Amino acid sequence: MPSYRRICVGSASRSEFDAMPRMTMIEAIRSALDVSMARNDDVVVYGEDVGFFGGVFRCTQGLQQKYGVSRCFDAPISECGIVGTAIGMAAYGLRPCVELQFADYMYPAYDQIVSEAARLRYRSAGDFTCPLVIRMPTGGGIFGGQTHSQSPEALFTHVAGLKTVVPSNPYDAKGLLIAAIEDPDPVIFLEPKRLYNGPFDGHHDRPVTAWAKHELSEVPEGHYTTPLGKAVTRRAGEAVTILAYGTMVHVALAAVEETGVDAEVIDLRTLLPLDLETIAASVAKTGRCIVLHEATLTSGFGAELTALVQEHCFYHLEAPVMRVTGWDTPYPHAQEWDYFPGPSRLGQALRDIVETR
Amino acid sequence: MPSYRRICVGSASRSEFDAMPRMTMIEAIRSALDVSMARNDDVVVYGEDVGFFGGVFRCTQGLQQKYGVSRCFDAPISECGIVGTAIGMAAYGLRPCVELQFADYMYPAYDQIVSEAARLRYRSAGDFTCPLVIRMPTGGGIFGGQTHSQSPEALFTHVAGLKTVVPSNPYDAKGLLIAAIEDPDPVIFLEPKRLYNGPFDGHHDRPVTAWAKHELSEVPEGHYTTPLGKAVTRRAGEAVTILAYGTMVHVALAAVEETGVDAEVIDLRTLLPLDLETIAASVAKTGRCIVLHEATLTSGFGAELTALVQEHCFYHLEAPVMRVTGWDTPYPHAQEWDYFPGPSRLGQALRDIVETR
Amino acid sequence: MTSPTPLHFHVPEPASRPGGKPDFSGVSIPKAGSVRRPPVDVLPEEIRDLAYSIIRVLNHEGRAIGPWVPDLSQDELVAGLRHMMTLRTFDARMQMAQRQGKTSFYMQHTGEEAVSCAFRIALGPDDMNFPTYRQAGLLIAHDYPLVDMMCQIYSNEHDPLKGRQLPVMYSSKKHGFFSISGNLATQFVQAVGWAMASAIKRNHRIAAAWIGDGSTAESDFHAALVFASTYKAPVVLNVVNNQWAISTFQGIARGGSGTFAARGLGFGIPALRVDGNDYLATYAVAKWAIERARLNLGPTLIEYVTYRAGAHSTSDDPSAYRPKHESEEWPLGDPVIRLKQHLIAAGAWSEERHKQTEAEILATVIAAQKEAEAFGTLHSGGKPSARDIFEDVYAELPPHLRRQRQQIGV
């Protein structure tokens, strides 16, 4: 596996990395919130169980104690109310960063997100704006069944006015979250919960690795941003391009190692705006492309990626773009590992695609 | 323009078509509801302004008077409540067919649709089911601005457990709606409102034609169904395949006529389940494909169609699949015709694609 | 259990329908001056009855009586009358402009002018309204330029919203008027969030949320009440009960609750019901609630009892669903006439001055209209650019929108 750091983009200066603390994804997210709240009084954090307790995944632990109940507090169980009030706060001039307990529970807030947050700047011609971040844990692999496993990113990328971000590691999670909070527009920040405590490559039957052993768990304590809209190449390769984000980046790297296929692995990091340049350059080079995600296939974000790749790289393509994704069914509880597009399913696709000509 | 009827699929027998009444799309939808309510006591119809008044587009006019307030009634302005109660009714054993006043207002009901209607059969392993139809007017072209113009079909096609239907003419509207009401699963029935009173080809500056002049306004009075999941070829052609649905079918036919490009125009009618067979056969023949829709481009249903076409017809494709769609912005009021993907934008794409090799 | 008779399905019906006689006998109206005025720091549980009454100040003869008589000077009242008259004239001209094809759509306020005009006067300059499409009085009573309103309605080259929004969906931060959404009720909860923000920042600004009777059925109404109640947000929650929601009478949204004000009771939010066609009462009640909010005593719910005398919008024809002359029978009368009568009774106004003012206002509105039309109307003259389609989706134009904009060559 090549060095992750080597090709990772960020604005923290080199020297900061010396003797840097190791953080899990949870700690990195918490640190991003902490840094943001410390720098800017307008940043407020709330959501279900987010205050005293610090969130069911503990991403906000200690923030109420540090910044007081006016800056970090428990919300009633109303995703609609959480996002609706946050839009009002953002319009007031605050920088709310709210948590929805699971992405599966974002639907009650969907109207506020789509009809309101996403369109406020547009419909008021810039008179009002909505600098709002909505964090939510996504993805499966924790035996959470159909209501603790969803990956609804495509429901956000279809909506003009939203930005959608999915980090794959602690370093990016912190940099991207700070960038999201500082962004002037609403950002959907999807946190692959299977990565919270360790890089997960889809091998559920092996012991979990800790983030501490992973290079990208070296996270500066202070402020830095990872720019929205920039992908990063996690592994350079010649045979095929894999487009992935979140958990699937690790699955991709695992499958590449296991199959020995010389694939280029691109971690998209931001789905919208998309770094089409990096994608197109890679596919132009490799001539083959696999799109990987955990969400259901039909109308998933993979459809958009596939469409873009064939639009922009048609004459380079030596095989159809393949999609390796979750099935078009709800996420089942017991059959979770038959549903999850893990390294073996991707491995098969890799072998298939390099043989196609 | 070839005969529409010649290649249209439906279960009404030939003889019924003799001296058939002409219906607008509104009348055809009303007739479908009427026929369904008359045949089956379990069919109930409700929604905002749907009862006494008969709906803001008059699709339910006269039904309360004919079937009583228990079968057709006004609902409070709560899309969540309308769909939520309808799910309960469907689980009871009724066949609710509810109206949401505009597709733009479906978001408050989205949680009930996605988390509940779509998954009830699955999560209860068939113990409970949800035979429910949700009708909603979609699309722009009526100067309705961003909240009376949306085409959210991709937000439904991404959801396993839903079927999504978009008729393009009175004949299909009636046959598909009856089929939807008789379907054992939840069906999203999208009604292109620009077609309600006449076939609209995107030439907003020309006088509107009446449905009466269109062959597909010949609609049998009685019961018939148009099967879900079957596309129909509206025009046979050799040079390129156009995939369209709803209003865009008429735009496609107009652009084909105006450009003289010998395109095959497929009216998908049902987006999910999709008639991939018809699509693949056509693209295999023409080697070129344009996908057309009014919804925003990114993560629109066109992305899925493009992905499928390149997956299934890669070796037949002589040019990248092109998408001609609405822009990735909210639907503007005054600039509506710069937003709408009308015959001139499609015409340009047609000319471009046939020249590509 | 003994087998009872089968269940039956209950659907509320209005008192009368087209062809029938208008019937408001179900609306019980207390005498002007008869409802007590509690101190603003009263406990919600001590004024539950006020949610079922109607606070009124102007009596039949146009005299202001009782504890709710506000401290408005005659000049201020004359100004209020002018605001309402301006709004009515504005409505008439814009309705006509729509009929003439100069724009796509319009929504009138006829019969409800007092509500937004009086409220705006009670509010402070830094406060924020989250209005619906039927509160243009908030702009007019705050001296927002009529020309700008018209340019928005015409979607012309001077439209502050660049042609993007449906007519009447104004926005003006400077005038404490939040961008109107076409989606009902969504902004009710945003108002609460804005108010929470003001409290978090230890500011003095308060928010006013607006919603129609029919729209209280929406979920966001509930979310607003929950958050306002829990965090004691400095917000005034205004429900404008104009009896109709397009074709649907208020009983469908209200159900068995008796009133919309009653909705506040389940949240421990003080709830007042006021004669919305009585400028003085409306002002007084608004003032009371605004003071409560400003003193950090939390939210108040106000139900304005009024009547939508006109059609829902230019796309609607009410004769299809309610008796033709229902509006004439509305027992709370016409807010313009009532304030006019009050001022005349008080010796501060006359029929002549009224006529003269009418003419003056008409001239002003027509002048504004001419000015606005010089910038174009929906289908002719100056237009916002196709470029404007792509601006303001984000603060900065992202690459994919740049590509799309290039496609139409703007």
Add this chain to the structure above:
Amino acid sequence: MTSPTPLHFHVPEPASRPGGKPDFSGVSIPKAGSVRRPPVDVLPEEIRDLAYSIIRVLNHEGRAIGPWVPDLSQDELVAGLRHMMTLRTFDARMQMAQRQGKTSFYMQHTGEEAVSCAFRIALGPDDMNFPTYRQAGLLIAHDYPLVDMMCQIYSNEHDPLKGRQLPVMYSSKKHGFFSISGNLATQFVQAVGWAMASAIKRNHRIAAAWIGDGSTAESDFHAALVFASTYKAPVVLNVVNNQWAISTFQGIARGGSGTFAARGLGFGIPALRVDGNDYLATYAVAKWAIERARLNLGPTLIEYVTYRAGAHSTSDDPSAYRPKHESEEWPLGDPVIRLKQHLIAAGAWSEERHKQTEAEILATVIAAQKEAEAFGTLHSGGKPSARDIFEDVYAELPPHLRRQRQQIGV
């Protein structure tokens, strides 16, 4: 206006936190037998006070007193006690099974057993519950096989839900138990729709909706109340106030309303508050509301005042957010002990019979567990098939799912 002090932001706090002393002094508890019992056709406005009280039957000595004493025979009460004991034993075993890795997740009812067990007995066989995850008593008191419940929890080859659902998300139409959703509150409004359907069909069946205190903040709660109120749906709207929503105390959802029952008042829905740890009171109140619904008198809202003595779920540890021994201080006691004491006081039960029954129930539950485990547990033994992933998405397998199923070769 004079410039007041700046606003400040109010966030409700529980009476005590970890390390502090449990404090329920804020919970005011009326004497058993002290609340009147109105006739079922009482007008909602006549019993508004009941939304702020607590109906109780069992007094400190375990005697049943007052107007709400239900007509339950001693045999029926013994059966009720057995149901609660079975549920508690079932919980203990399944909690342990989860700790042993036999399943992924479990949720206990400890302290709340009376609510669902008593309600089920009051309900008719053809009625339908729309439960949350904390009403397994509805199944146990209706003789749903323990083995089937366990097979669901284990997601094994006999799981009636084919491994698809998270443990405890049971479904059984036959037992009047609607498929549980993981999404909070969504089913509350579905229950209203089901009840509306029964009325539309002129049937006799009624529905029961279930929700937790915290979840009443969700929008669907509002939609349910609106539709139930408007169409007078034959539904009982049950709010189980167990004081906590994961780590969030009930004050965050309740805000300034005083009680959750009060939420009904704004809709003209009669609202009762009952001691949820008192099997007799719970049964009596349920019966009253069910009779109202059956007689077509419309919905009733019931708030069950109880306490979640255990963790929220196996993923939760309450010592992080509430005093460790808070549950012991809960003033309404333990429902099992209270019913046991009542039966002993009435001479129908004894400590020995209780112990003996405990042992008997434990043996039954263990036997069921063995039987269930023979069909597999989550990670070993019999499993539902991967084929089951693709079934029941639709009534018929559509082509795209057939293609996908072929890809994993099942």
